[in-house]
Amino acid sequence: MSTNTAELDRLTQRWERFRTGRNTSLAGPHGWLTLTSFQWLPTSPSPLAGVPGLWGFEGTTASLTAAVEDHLTLVSTGEPVIGTITADLVDEESLNWVSAGSVVVELGVRANRYMIRTRDSESPTLVNFAGVPVFDYNPELVVTGTFTPYSAPRAEVIKTANPEVAGRAVLVGEVSFELFGVQYSLAAEEGSLGSLVVAFRDASNDDTTSHWRKVELTRPRPDGSVVVDFNRSINYPSAFTDYGTCPAPVIQNRLPLAIEAGERDPR
Secondary structure, X not given: OOOOHHHHHHHHHHHHHHHHHHHHHHOOOOOHHHEEEEEEXXXXXXXXXXXXXXXXXXXXXXXXXXXXXXXXXXXXXXXXXXXXXXXXXXXXXXXXXXXXXXXXXXXXXXXXXXXXXXXXXXXXXXXXXOOOOEOOOOHHHEEEEEEEEEEEEEEEEEOEOOOOOOEEEEEEEEEEEEEOOEEEEEEEEEOHHHOEEEEEEOOOEOOOEOOOEEEEEOOOOOOOEEEEEHHHOEEOHXXXXXXXXXXXXXXXXXXXXXXXXXXXOOO
C-alpha cells in the first residue's frame, strides 16, 4: 500500500483512535483484565477456593447457598443472597451472578460444564494496566482482499486456550489477499453488522506476539473486496489471563511469515 505523508498521518491518527478505544474497553472495572480464578462447579453443594458460599449443580441448574455472614449480593439487583439461589444457562453462556466487595463471580457453561470465574476490580493486571503494547503503524500491512462466501456456513471443532474446553467455529467463507508478493487465504467468521472476523496464527507467535490473535475486517463491498488491516490485530483475553477459554484459529489459518503489526504479547 503506497501512501504519501499526509495520507500516512491521517491513517495513523485513525489507528490511534482505534487503539484508545481498545484500551478504554479493556480497562473496565470487571473486564478481561480482572480475571483471578477459574473453577469447575462440583456436582453437590461444596465450598470453593476464594469465594464464600456453597456451590454446585444438578443437571442443567447451578446453585449457590449463602448465609448472611458471606456478604454476597446479586449483581443484577444488589440484594443480599441469603439461602439458595439457582440459575440455568446453556453452553457458552455467562452471567455475572454475585459480588462480594471488589469481586464479581461470573457463572458460565463451557464444554457443557458449569464453571465460575472471579473478576476482581483490584486485580494487579488491571491496576497496573497502561495500555496494550503494540507495534508501530505499518501501512504495508494494509491490503485489499477478496471475500468468497461458502454456499452455507461450516461448523468446525477447534481447540481453545483451556485444554479442557473444546470450541466451535462457524466459518462463512474465505478471504484471499496478497502480502509481499505471496497469495494467502484465511477462513473467516461473521462479525457484528456484517463484518468478518479472522483468527490467525503467524510466525511471530510466542515470541513478540501472543499465542494467536484476531482481526476484524470491514464489511465486504458488493464486489467482494474487503480491507485487511493487520495493524488492527488484537489479542484474545487469554493473552492477558490464564483463565480464558478463548477459541483458537482453525488449522488452515496459519501464516508462515511474522505479522509484526497490531498488539504485542502483553506478558
